[in-house]
Amino acid sequence: MTDGFASLLDELKWRGFFAQCTDEDGLAARLAEGPLTAYIGFDPTADSLHIGSLVPIMGLVHLQRWGQRPLAVVGGATAMVGDPSGRTELRTMLTVEQIEANLAGIRAQLAHYVRFGDGPGDGVMLNNADWLRGYGYIEFLRDVGRFFSVNQMLARDSVKTRMENGLSFIEFNYMILQAYDFVVLNRDHGCVLQMGGNDQWGNICSGIDLCRRVNRAEVFGLTFPLIATATGAKMGKTAAGAVWLSAGRTSPYDFFQYWVNVDDRDTSRFLRMYTLLPRAEIERLEQLEGADLRQAKQVLAREVTALLHGPAAADEAAQAAAALFGGGDQEDAVPGSERPAADLAGDGLALLDALVQSGLLASKGEARRLVRQQAVKVNGETVADELRLLTAADVQDGRIALQVGKKRHHHLRFG
RNA sequence: GGGGGGGUUCCCGAGCGGUCAAAGGGAACAGACUGUAAAUCUGUCGGCAGACGCCUUCGGAGGUUCGAAUCCUCCCCCCCCCA
Structure with missing residues (x-):
């Protein structure tokens, strides 16, 4: 002990x-x-x-x-x-x-x-x-x-x-x-x-x-000590705001991702502070350098998420992340929302509306801007047309994968 | 209670009758580069609209004016000095 x-x-x-x-x-x-x-x-x-x-x-x-x-x-x-x-x-x-x-x-x-x-x-x-x-x-x-x-x-x-x-x-x-x-x-x-x-x-x-x-x-x-990140920011600020402990406010997936994305320079400090890993294990991870630090961050994310949400939720988040970033196929925990299939009927569902309604973006203006900046992908394909409509043809394996930037994902699932 | 200075878009901070959705910086977001990191470079950064443009915003409420963040009146709040 x-x-x-x-x-x-x-x-x-x-x-x-x-x-x-x-x-x-x-x-x-x-x-x-x-x-x-x-x-x-x-x-x-x-x-x-x-x-x-x-x-x-x-x-x-x-x-x-x-x-x-x-x-x-x-x-x-x-x-x-x-x-x-x-x-x-x-x-x-x-x-x-x-x-x-x-x-x-x-x-x-x-x-x-x-x-x-x-x-x-x-x-x-x-x-x-x-x-x-x-x-x-x-x-x-x-x-x-x-x-x-x-x-x-x-x-x-x-x-x-x-x-x-x-x-x-x-x-x-x-x-x-x-x-x-x-x-x-x-x-x-x-x-x-x-x-x-x-x-x-x-x-x-x-x-x-x-x-x-x-x-x-x-x-x-x-x-x-009062903790700031290596860049001097307060702990826990992200695009979406604060990182909460409540699963309702910050999903286990987003929580997990926060830790995976910490600054290199914070990895060792955070492993010591936020996990209960044995000293020897932490010291081993601290030997990692460069790109290998990602392994340490994966461990960090898994440990911290498991302490809060339990090992099962941590694994699920890790698998979802692997699916999105590493080629895994376990996608169930990717953040998403359900929509009635009827939304795709007729002309289809406006991509801009879908981006806003999914919570991925705050306004259609922002959505439009990001499409123009080549930042939006549907099923992995960059969207060039800001008037793009989503139709039944876009559904793959029962869902349409939306992506903004490199890291923000959302799956629309259709009943 | 008296005198002085202030309240501007997420933050700091210019603007002081039209050319202001509003300088500049920071934060943030995106693209490039990368390692789901940092640094750097480029772009974006109120809402709606394909676009022309329309709408909302400069502490609050009124008013002057063709036109106000900018002028006037009242009110609320903050700081400083005096009592």
Whole structure:
């Protein structure tokens, strides 16, 4: 299980999860004493998490693999406030109903990664609305607010970066609420470690201070690096937008493809961070160079997809990709849609309409442009005529294969 | 509350009565080159229309004008200084 690593911290460092620790020696000593409880917070700003949350998620996974107890705290209350960290503008505020719905979605997704339950090392999911929502303002100020120095709060990076663009009072309070979370988790669940992205450093430190004052407890903080791709972009941006963990928002095929298409320079780092492959296997893959790196990316894609969607879905996605890019013939998982055969009757179905209705392109103008740029293919043949109509004659094996550019595919299947 | 400066197409940022769907940069997309990578070069980059062209957009609502992103009025929001 330890895979040659001396400790959890050792593995986290090797895998690239270690940015800063408030007291590394102290935490190492505490870990050596026996299992501990640690937590990471997630913002329920959408009903699905996206790839950007994968680092903290994997943080919980490693924690559990090393026998520690992970707490996933969903910020049902703090989402109503909005964390200014890493933001330059006011977040849109969510309604209670939206947050409730988002919580449910996120809970289901985390369950793919973390084993929740009542056992010793089982994870627990908590919602900070349970202890924050009913707290009275005056009481909260007296109990918690008195421990905070405005001078210190103003010195936080999360606040400083907002001084230019403005920071609302409600956001200014965020760090206090998050700090209080840590106090509650420490008091009621014995939690002694908070982890999070490096942009959470200030909030985490606030929590540690508060725990010391209120609970007289010694607790720790550990942050993960903020991940950007080799080209400097944020994780998970594609033509279609963010890469989501929800299969409904990002299909397993598209999810798989995202990882296959990562920059060469990111391959090794991502293998370490986003897969659970043994160290030796990763080190072997890291030896690959040039075009052979594709093999490493295939492994990366398969592993990451399997963790989220399961091995079967990962295989299916891999086979679909092989069919489209490598000459395999297993096409069932290629993204597609069903249409009634009647659409092809008469003059046929306008290609431009088909491209838009399939979701492949956003507008007919864009479709027209791309046809003129020789970027659209039907059944592998480049289309020259933007007025092209699809008819029954185009159907092969029960479907018409549409392609835009080199990588975007869609199969129209006819009943 | 007073004074000053702002809100422009995904982002930054020009424009300040017509030649503006709106300079420039970034992002993005496509083509070439490749390895489903990067870099580079070229093209595209509001919607509809085969095309002529039509429509919607420059914080919001009105108004002036043949004509407004550009002028006027009111309103909303942001930043800075003063109280």
